[in-house]
Amino acid sequence: MNTKADREEQRMLELLEAVGKQSNVSQRRLASNMGIALGLANSYLKRCIRKGFIKISEAPANRYLYYLTPKGFTEKSRLTALYLSTSFAFYRRAGDSCVNVFNKCEERGWQRILLCGMSDLAEIATLRAQEQDVHIVGILDPHTERRRFAGVSVWRSLQQADAYDGCVLTELNSPLLSYEQLLKEVDKERILIPDILRLE
Template sequence: MILGECYIGLSPRLAVAWKFLKFSISSEMNKNTKDNKIIRDILIHIDETENLNQRKLATELGIALGMANAYIKRCVRKGYIKVTQIPPNRYAYYLTPQGFTEKTRLTAEFLADSFSFFRRARVQYSDLYKLCAKNGWNRVAIAGVSELADIAILYAREHDIKLVAVICSDYDGETFHGLPVISSMNTDLDIDAVILAEIQSLEKKYLCLVNSMSPERILVPDLLPVRHKEIMI
């Protein structure tokens, strides 16, 4: 069974349990946070890029042109940006003193959130490794190729367990941080437990793991919003 492609074949109990699962990895990146990130990136680009236009800005930020226009208008209303018309039918964008202050504030906030997230992830993955060692689950796999997986793998060496593989169906490489990448649990590797470190398609991949292994051996850090304890097997 391939991770991320396993809605069909769930046991009846797991299918019923699906409605109790509330996945929202975007809670780490809620609407307010997303808005702040886009505004911060707009202010940074305007401050650092000459001859910037809306189309180029939208491309740089990876958002639609209409969305870029809406955010620019919001920044103008808030007094962060000054717009000057340059013939023919072109506009120049400048940061106001208030905009520069806001850019600095949002950047500091972003860095603080990033460091806080890193610390939480480090502590929570370390706790899961300790749990594995306590239960005798010495051969552990990491599910996911992501920034979380980077952190999880980095701190595994501090604990009395062995990482044997990374499980990911949509990764092109054969290895990740020196570990073999496998696409599913159908493997000859002897895996005692799996620790989730996935961000994209979290709900699909978690359910695939649950359908392939005893739920008690699928460990999820608290920072990932999977209410796995509600699944009744």
């Protein structure tokens, strides 16, 4: 799903896209845009230069200009195609996983479902729920300030949430930890886990 290799390729793509858009981008700006530490951004930049994807030239005032080479444009295209292919594959797998879990909800007579974790999976779940006989009452996520996501309410605690019949875990970043936290407040029988999370 979101392996180390996937993250590496995604960061390389982000770097190549940023340099392709703006040649005078600073390493600090690159790091900020990519959401990584400055040293890590520098490491990725050096790797791209070593592989011949980016050319560097010095500019006035101790600044550097970065340019994509023809090889860099080719790599950016390859990574973009790979990212789109992986994204669509994830969307299909996640959608099927949500349908399976919603079928279980229907078997149990659950109509009002609370999603636990604001993520791409939660967004896919809200879309696929429209095809099923279930209603997403909202999303529980203690780590966000957002009040709405994917067209539904977001709550930071169960006490704020609307009434629900059962919970579906949709946290992607740390699903096991979120599940363990949820178990402290909700009976195990009221929680379903999509198989794409691979916790069961």
